[in-house]
Amino acid sequence: MTKTTASAPVLGTRALNRATLDRQLLLRRSGMSAKAAVGHLLGLQAQNVRPPYYALAARLDGFAPEELSALMAQREVVRIVTMRSTIHTHTAEDCLTLRPLVQPARDRELTHFRKGLEGVDLDRLAALARDLVESRPRTMKELREALLVEWPDADPQALAVAARCKLPLVQVTPRGLWGRSGQVALTTAEHWLGRPADTARKAEHRLTEAAPPGEHRLTEAVPPAEQRPTRPADTAPPAEHRPTEAPLARPTPTPAPDATVLRYLAAFGPASVKDMQTWAGLTRLREAFERLRPELRVFRDEHGVELFDLPDAPRPAESTPAPPRFLPEFDNLLLSHADRTRVVPKEYWGRSWQGNQAYCTLLVDGFLAGVWKLDGDTLVVEPFGRLTKAQREEVVEEGQRMLATLYPGTSYDIRFGTVVQQRAT
Numbered sequence: 516m517t518k519t520t521a522s523a524p525v526l527g528t529r530a531l532n533r534a535t536l537d538r539q540l541l542l543r544r545s546g547m548s549a550k551a552a553v554g555h556l557l558g559l560q561a562q563n564v565r566p567p568y569y570a571l572a573a574r575l576d577g578f579a580p581e582e583l584s585a586l587m588a589q590r591e592v593v594r595i596v597t598m599r600s601t602i603h604t605h606t607a608e609d610c611l612t613l614r615p616l617v618q619p620a621r622d623r624e625l626t627h628f629r630k631g632l633e634g635v636d637l638d639r640l641a642a643l644a645r646d647l648v649e650s651r652p653r654t655m656k657e658l659r660e661a662l663l664v665e666w667p668d669a670d671p672q673a674l675a676v677a678a679r680c681k682l683p684l685v686q687v688t689p690r691g692l693w694g695r696s697g698q699v700a701l702t703t704a705e706h707w708l709g710r711p712a713d714t715a716r717k718a719e720h721r722l723t724e725a726a727p728p729g730e731h732r733l734t735e736a737v738p739p740a741e742q743r744p745t746r747p748a749d750t751a752p753p754a755e756h757r758p759t760e761a762p763l764a765r766p767t768p769t770p771a772p773d774a775t776v777l778r779y780l781a782a783f784g785p786a787s788v789k790d791m792q793t794w795a796g797l798t799r800l801r802e803a804f805e806r807l808r809p810e811l812r813v814f815r816d817e818h819g820v821e822l823f824d825l826p827d828a829p830r831p832a833e834s835t836p837a838p839p840r841f842l843p844e845f846d847n848l849l850l851s852h853a854d855r856t857r858v859v860p861k862e863y864w865g866r867s868w869q870g871n872q873a874y875c876t877l878l879v880d881g882f883l884a885g886v887w888k889l890d891g892d893t894l895v896v897e898p899f900g901r902l903t904k905a906q907r908e909e910v911v912e913e914g915q916r917m918l919a920t921l922y923p924g925t926s927y928d929i930r931f932g933t934v935v936q937q938r939a940t
Contacts, residue, residue: 572917
């Protein structure tokens with residue numbers, strides 16, 4: 516512990532809890548728009564379709580799922596792999612800046628697949644994959660099969676993972692729309708959002724055009740839209756798969772982490788360097804925090820860990836009431852700190868998942884207190900410990916509000932019961 520840290524004010528667990536809940540819009544519902552909230556929170560976990568909708572229903576006053584769904588249909592928000600190699604819903608702007616920021620983590624991820632990628636030129640793979648998914652959205656199965664034509668001895672899964680790691684691939688609609696179904700089909704963020712080809716794209720084309728004689732070339736330089744032949748009407752892609760008509764902007768440069776550090780603290784602070792590294796899945800962020808130190812406030816937790824925060828960020832009193840909240844599985848509130856005890860009591864660590872099955876979570880008094888699920892027309896709530904009569908009533912009231920927000924006009928029962936089925940030993 517440095518002399519500066521030793522003299523810094525101490526923030527206890529409840530103080531950190533209330534500060535984080537406030538930043539996460541969970542102490543009281545916010546009047547923000549859905550788009551503003553997605554941006555403020557630096558994205559929403561979206562491993563499945565419903566979690567982003569559940570997350571906003573818990574945080575926003577007057578939220579309707581159709582609002583987020585419309586943003587997705589209009590390409591103002593997208594689904595893409597970013598932090599911790601997991602799918603997030605991001606604003607279009609954050610998609611184009613946060614994805615490059617976490618590219619080092621995607622490069623590290625590829626090292627786990629080296630054996631299955633022996634003899635594969637990853638730059639050429641990126642070029643081929645880009646042209647495949649930009650010609651039309653492709654499923655991972657289609658991508659694997661097409662890339663196997665070029666590298667028949669490679670591991671099919673490793674080829675698909677390499678494409679996902681090398682390229683910013685977004686899931687196109689209708690995947691992700693509320694009340695709609697659709698398989699995962701992918702294209703590049705630049706293509707989906709109407710960004711122009713940049714120098715990286717041109718380099719990929721040079722690599723592809725340099726293919727040895729006899730090799731099948733999957734890519735050619737793409738002419739401007741106005742010079743492309745018109746598709747016959749019967750082969751035109753669905754409107755949701757067509758490139759946007761927005762004016763093309765200049766390529767977005769890879770951002771320095773400093774601005775993202777400040778945004779992370781605004782959404783998850785006060786926090787340590789390791790906390791942000793846990794959230795982002797990155798390493799070596801200490802330098803960015805040190806550059807920003809003069810404009811940040813410094814605290815320490817009860818174990819002496821140095822915490823950084825924005826000077827004017829809210830830090831409510833420990834006694835501030837925290838109403839119950841129904842959160843989706845893998846909500847970033849529970850996953851974005853190295854020390855999660857500010858939200859997850861030690862005795863409940865690991866209780867919100869079993870094997871590969873993750874459960875939706877319940878907060879009571881600001882801390883993880885149980886899990887829940889929708890079982891037909893019943894909302895089943897399983898508390899981990901005893902709730903007082905008043906707490907149970909508040910949980911039921913919050914459950915009713917969530918259901919009315921997400922499923923208006925539908926009748927549901929709410930009962931306390933078993934969500935996590937114990938496996939036989």
